[in-house]
Amino acid sequence: MDPMMGIIGAILVTRWSWHLLKDTSKVLLDEQHQDMEEAVKQAVEDDDAKVSDLHVWAIGPNIHAAIVSVVSHQPESPTVYKERIQAHCQSLVHVTVEPLRCD
Incomplete structure (x- = not known):
């Protein structure tokens, strides 16, 4: 059960960080x-x-x-x-x- 929760947590963090990267890159790269x-x-x-x-x-x-x-x-x-x-x-x-x- 613990390994499964670790995998789910990793997926959630990866999705969150991807959306954050997409949103902030426009500002950081002076869109x-x-x-x-x-x-x-x-x-x-x-x-x-x-x-x-x-x-x-x-x-x-x-x-x-x-x-x-x-x-x-x-x-x-x-x-x-x-x-x-x-x-x-x-x-x-x-x-x-x-x-x-x-x-």
Whole structure:
């Protein structure tokens, strides 16, 4: 009976550790958030403004942060871009925007 309980325990621990590894590896390996990146680009880009650098990462379950560099001939304030982004992406709780002037 004891060997059988040991085998059952090993199976349960193996299943638990496999699920834990699958869930945490996405965060540890900085899983790409393509949908979120596209939403940020759509919120910011227009005829003049273009996203030159964008990083999005998870900081919790369904909670993200982003750093965005925007190049424009007439850049707006970071607050304007941040409001646009957060209107499109509610799961972005921390957004840093760097507006750059294009000559």
